[in-house]
Amino acid sequence: MANSDDHIIRIKGLVNRFGEQTVHDGLDLDVRRGEILGVVGGSGTGKSVLMRSIIGLQTPEAGEVEVFGEPTLGRDETETLDIRRRWGVLFQGGALFSTLTVAENVQVPLREFYPDLDLALLDEIASYKVVMTGLPADAGPKYPAELSGGMRKRAGLARALALDPELLFLDEPTAGLDPIGAAAFDQLTQGLQRTLGLTVFLITHDLDTLYAICDRVAVLADKKVIAVGTIPELLATDHPWIQEYFNGPRGRAAVDAQQKAGDKMDGQARSADADAAAHPTEVARTVEGQRTQGTLADNAARGAPADDPTRTLERTDAARTTGTK
Ligand SMILES: Nc1ncnc2c1ncn2[C@@H]1O[C@H](COP(=O)(O)OP(=O)(O)OP(=O)(O)O)[C@@H](O)[C@H]1O
Numbered sequence: 321m322a323n324s325d326d327h328i329i330r331i332k333g334l335v336n337r338f339g340e341q342t343v344h345d346g347l348d349l350d351v352r353r354g355e356i357l358g359v360v361g362g363s364g365t366g367k368s369v370l371m372r373s374i375i376g377l378q379t380p381e382a383g384e385v386e387v388f389g390e391p392t393l394g395r396d397e398t399e400t401l402d403i404r405r406r407w408g409v410l411f412q413g414g415a416l417f418s419t420l421t422v423a424e425n426v427q428v429p430l431r432e433f434y435p436d437l438d439l440a441l442l443d444e445i446a447s448y449k450v451v452m453t454g455l456p457a458d459a460g461p462k463y464p465a466e467l468s469g470g471m472r473k474r475a476g477l478a479r480a481l482a483l484d485p486e487l488l489f490l491d492e493p494t495a496g497l498d499p500i501g502a503a504a505f506d507q508l509t510q511g512l513q514r515t516l517g518l519t520v521f522l523i524t525h526d527l528d529t530l531y532a533i534c535d536r537v538a539v540l541a542d543k544k545v546i547a548v549g550t551i552p553e554l555l556a557t558d559h560p561w562i563q564e565y566f567n568g569p570r571g572r573a574a575v576d577a578q579q580k581a582g583d584k585m586d587g588q589a590r591s592a593d594a595d596a597a598a599h600p601t602e603v604a605r606t607v608e609g610q611r612t613q614g615t616l617a618d619n620a621a622r623g624a625p626a627d628d629p630t631r632t633l634e635r636t637d638a639a640r641t642t643g644t645k
Pocket of ligand 1: 338343361362363364365366367368369370
């Protein structure tokens with residue numbers, strides 16, 4: 321398979337079967353470096369099996385998988401150690417160890433890949449990752465059962481970021497979150513992706529997530545990736561599932577919500593411009609698309625941790641639409 325610097329994952333001719341059931345049959349997909357790729361498809365189309373095939377938890381019957389330019393199939397764990405330490409995974413539901421605290425959960429991959437790290441350093445890295453994902457610092461010693469669903473997702477994300485990965489896999493990160501919590505998690509994902517230069521492979525049923533933060537979307541159907549592109553590019557195809565998914569009532573509601581969010585941010589940008597003109601010596605604020613990130617002082621004033629560079633102003637648009645399974 322040709323190597324390309326533009327692609328962090330390359331999949332060719334993937335075949336996965338469970339008994340008589342064929343889940344993937346000649347699936348191809350490339351993931352570009354630095355993008356957030358949304359992966360969608362009806363329930364049971366094999367999104368999670370695809371992710372598991374990439375990260376080595378599922379052995380496909382045939383095909384080629386390359387990550388960071390290295391083939392991953394047919395190689396044992398020690399051979400892929402250098403590759404595996406360069407990605408992080410947030411499994412569906414967070415998959416935290418219930419008998420470990422949040423900090424201990426974050427330390428699991430650190431202990432696995434760097435067994436010689438001393439305890440003080442493990443604690444320090446875990447604390448940093450906890451705060452980085454917007455959790456309060458006192459979440460570290462808590463057990464998963466003591467956290468809300470949204471906080472558990474953030475704790476799972478903190479663990480996924482433990483090794484400073486270049487590539488992040490997120491399996492339905494906003495499932496089960498309320499609309500405001502889901503929008504905040506999207507903004508956290510995008511903030512981290514931009515700040516840390518991550519590539520994100522994001523499985524979701526959440527149309528708002530697709531519209532809000534995904535650069536491209538890959539659609540799984542008929543045992544393959546039937547289309548991959550920006551949402552306007554997908555809308556230009558005539559595949560019935562794609563048309564129904566994006567043009568159905570939930571798709572239209574997601575577009576409306578996106579439009580409202582855009583209008584709101586335009587208003588904020590205009591008002592920020594007026595403020596800047598009126599107070600030219602004040603520290604500038606940055607308005608990036610839908611995301612407004614204040615200065616550390618602004619964040620502190622809003623109650624966000626002052627040392628958290630990724631904390632973003634949470635969107636409070638009321639409408640949020642999750643695609644049907
Ligand atoms: N270990 C396994 N053994 C047998 N069948 C499996 C196994 N893992 C997955 N499958 C089957 O493969 C198919 C695809 O599963 P997968 O979990 O990838 O779907 P999905 O697209 O992620 O679905 P959802 O959106 O509902 O999470 C399903 O029919 C599932 O039952």
